Amino acid sequence: xxxxxxxxxxxxxxxxxxxxxxxxxxxxxxxxxxxxxxxxxxxxxxxxxxxxxxxxxxxxxxxxxxxxxxxxxxxxxxxxxxxxxxxxxxxxxxxxxxxxxxxxxxxxxxxxxxxxxxxxxxxxxxxxxxxxxxxxxxxxxxxxxxxxxxxxxxxxxxxxxxxxxxxxxxxxxxxxxxxxxxxxxxxxxxxxxxxxxxxxxxxxxxxxxxxxxxxxxxxxxxxxxxxxxxxxxxx
Ligand code: SAH
Numbered sequence: 001x002x003x004x005x006x007x008x009x010x011x012x013x014x015x016x017x018x019x020x021x022x023x024x025x026x027x028x029x030x031x032x033x034x035x036x037x038x039x040x041x042x043x044x045x046x047x048x049x050x051x052x053x054x055x056x057x058x059x060x061x062x063x064x065x066x067x068x069x070x071x072x073x074x075x076x077x078x079x080x081x082x083x084x085x086x087x088x089x090x091x092x093x094x095x096x097x098x099x100x101x102x103x104x105x106x107x108x109x110x111x112x113x114x115x116x117x118x119x120x121x122x123x124x125x126x127x128x129x130x131x132x133x134x135x136x137x138x139x140x141x142x143x144x145x146x147x148x149x150x151x152x153x154x155x156x157x158x159x160x161x162x163x164x165x166x167x168x169x170x171x172x173x174x175x176x177x178x179x180x181x182x183x184x185x186x187x188x189x190x191x192x193x194x195x196x197x198x199x200x201x202x203x204x205x206x207x208x209x210x211x212x213x214x215x216x217x218x219x220x221x222x223x224x225x226x227x228x229x230x231x232x233x234x235x
Contacts, residue, residue, distance in 0.1 A: 009056055029050045055086055060170075060198065060207065064196055074138075076156060097139070099126070129225065137160070138162065142161045144169060145170035150177045154184045154185055170209055180235075187219070
């Protein structure tokens, strides 16, 4: 996706990017591709692919919820910043926490934050299960893209969400994975409000975004240890 098409398609999502935001995205793309030559951050190696599969795809988040109406967001397993860093650039008022167990990715994001002069960005190097000990029911929005199976992901993410906040899971084509996690969602205090499906422009790959509202406090016993979460998924 070239930049003109990107601006047009993002406009169709209802987002008008400022010149500053476009410059920041440009710098993000350049720094990502340059850093990726020596440190493995992403399989994507071309600018147009970054704009489509990382930047545009991250912004489809707005189909589920408008981040400018909330104060805090945490991106679990953010990798090289998707969707969390892109949302921070485009909705600068929200305080974003970027979490990943891979420190190389966190270091990249710290450098990028300095370069772009962004404020109200927090970092956590570690596993979601460990971050949860001190951060239960703390964020308005929790999101994750391409991290793990929906049932596992729900147990990792929903405990962080404040009551009345949202967990927005950005998933690929497999909608069954989302419907199969319904029981886990309920046990963890959530309600599946909506599944938003669409195809990515140009290459037409399918996407599903699950919009989950936190209705009740998550029982203290969740999240369990990671090996347990994976070995005996909630059902
Ligand atoms: N969200 C990014 C990265 C996806 S790759 C994107 O869509 O491009 C998955 C990332 O999740 C990896 O960077 C990995 O280190 C991280 N990850 C996986 N399980 C995790 C866990 N339990 N806690 C923290 N990070 C995790």
